Amino acid sequence: MMLIHRGKFTLKREHSIHTAGFCILHSSPDQLIQQLHLLHPEERSYYDTLKFDKRRESYLLGRISAKKAIGALSSFEDLARVAIEAGVFQFPVVKYATTHNLQVSITHCDGLGIALSYPEVHPLGIDLERTDKANTTAIKEQLTAHELALTTTVPLPGDVTCTMVWTMKEALSKILRTGLTMDLKVLEVQSLEKDGDLYTSHFTHLIQYKAISCHAGAYICSIVVPGKTSPDLEEFWRFFRETASRAGE
Numbered sequence: 001m002m003l004i005h006r007g008k009f010t011l012k013r014e015h016s017i018h019t020a021g022f023c024i025l026h027s028s029p030d031q032l033i034q035q036l037h038l039l040h041p042e043e044r045s046y047y048d049t050l051k052f053d054k055r056r057e058s059y060l061l062g063r064i065s066a067k068k069a070i071g072a073l074s075s076f077e078d079l080a081r082v083a084i085e086a087g088v089f090q091f092p093v094v095k096y097a098t099t100h101n102l103q104v105s106i107t108h109c110d111g112l113g114i115a116l117s118y119p120e121v122h123p124l125g126i127d128l129e130r131t132d133k134a135n136t137t138a139i140k141e142q143l144t145a146h147e148l149a150l151t152t153t154v155p156l157p158g159d160v161t162c163t164m165v166w167t168m169k170e171a172l173s174k175i176l177r178t179g180l181t182m183d184l185k186v187l188e189v190q191s192l193e194k195d196g197d198l199y200t201s202h203f204t205h206l207i208q209y210k211a212i213s214c215h216a217g218a219y220i221c222s223i224v225v226p227g228k229t230s231p232d233l234e235e236f237w238r239f240f241r242e243t244a245s246r247a248g249e
């Protein structure tokens with residue numbers, strides 16, 4: 001079965017309000033292949049060069065969820081005419097959309113693909129990881145002493161908080177469009193606060209941004225937004241919790 005949730009959310013700022021789109025997709029590889037018609041010819045050519053099934057799957061999860069996130073924001077777009085190219089640091093670049101200045105942030109993990117579409121004036125970044133005790137040692141090696149201390153201050157298991165901090169840093173690297181091609185200390189998480197079942201963080205150096213994280217089932221998703229923005233993510237997190245718990249079944 002393919003599970004798709006799409007929607008919009010507002011990004012409120014002191015003097016402006018923006019709208020972003022999202023798509024949360026859970027799918028088997030077979031069902032994804034049935035969506036191949038949504039690829040632009042340029043994307044299809046690239047897809048045909050991919051040799052490994054795992055990468056074919058993640059590429060489709062990313063492209064299909066990103067196109068559907070664009071569709072959530074601009075319902076009149078013909079999604080097969082939109083191409084999402086990879087920029088020089090592998091960041092996604094939306095091409096040929098009739099809605100100008102739209103961009104996307106993409107993440108995929110297992111059979112889950114999540115994408116946000118946003119107006120270029122208001123960037124967003126997203127990251128999703130499975131909490132896996134086996135990865136915790138590797139993640140811990142990448143965290144700063146300050147981040148390691150932070151992970152002990154919230155009521156979650158250590159492997160969950162380490163993965164949470166890691167997804168915040170990856171989402172930050174996506175909003176910056178650099179990816180992790182830097183000294184990871186630059187992305188240091190400065191604070192970690194529980195807010196209901198969500199967690200909010202600020203960054204030591206990139207003080208213009210903040211991260212909001214949700215842990216559901218075996219997954220953690222973090223979204224990074226400009227620090228002074230209030231995003232209305234209630235519906236997004238509800239769908240994320242629902243999809244993440246089903247994905248773990």
Ligand SMILES: CC(C)(COP(=O)(O)OP(=O)(O)OC[C@H]1O[C@@H](n2cnc3c(N)ncnc32)[C@H](O)[C@@H]1OP(=O)(O)O)[C@@H](O)C(=O)NCCC(=O)NCCS
Binds near residue numbers: 063
């Ligand atoms: C970009 C990066 C943060 C992605 O995170 P990830 O957990 O591996 O993978 P995710 O599924 O969450 O995200 C992948 C998507 O991020 C997006 N992405 C890739 N590079 C990006 C960048 N520089 N900026 C913004 N988004 C980027 C892409 O859309 C990609 O999906 P696609 O290739 O299907 O289009 C990370 O892989 C990276 O920086 N890699 C390059 C450097 C590196 O490998 N360092 C390892 C040091 S530990």
